[in-house]
Amino acid sequence: MPPNVNKGNYFENQFLVSTPQLDDPNFRQTVILLCKHDDEGAMGIVVNRLSGHSARDVFEQLEIVVPNEVHTQIPVHNGGPVHPELGLIVHTDNPSGWESTVKMGGGLSLTSSKDILCDIARGDGPDRALLSLGYAGWKPGQLEHEIYSNYWFTTPADHGILFAPEVDSKWEKAAGLIGIDTRKYFHQIGHA
Secondary structure, eight states, X not given: XXXXXXXXXXXXTEEEEEOXXXXXXXXXXXXXXXXXXXXXXXXXXXXXOEEEEEHHHHHHHTTOOOSOGGGGGOEEEEOOSXXXXXXXXXXXXXXXXXXXXXXXXXXXXEEOSHHHHHHHHHTOSOSSEEEEEEXXXXXXXXXXXXXXXXXXXXXXXXXXXXXXXXXXXXXXXXXXXXXXXXXXXXXXXXXX
């Protein structure tokens, strides 16, 4: 049985990095920023899958005026299979006070309101932001069981990897944070 996670020992503001044992097509070779993890479950955003949409699509859908085309090229990530219509923005903390913002720690916040998108369109948004549609979610105890079953390992979240424009190398780089070379990664990992 998986070990219990005691209150205060949660994995918030960590990367979940999938292992080769995880063959679910939604999560194969993914890196997830864990935004919330407590006794009610967990929620995170996949940070290395693009949705095929750009900020331009989001701005047009929400009828946001864009004075500068530069900001329309920001890619939108596929944040996960839960509520794929829900827009979420992971960003560096900013004193602007956007509605529906939750501070996650480590200098990061999560916002789901239109006002941050209006600021991004004007060039007044946060210093760094990752736009996503949808999220990944786990019921209580589910994530702990998956970690214990070697589907995921955790690393501290790294802003350089999180906000990097190239998504194809994020899985390898996140694994490298704890010394794992994915090219030499064994299919079976044991428990210490």
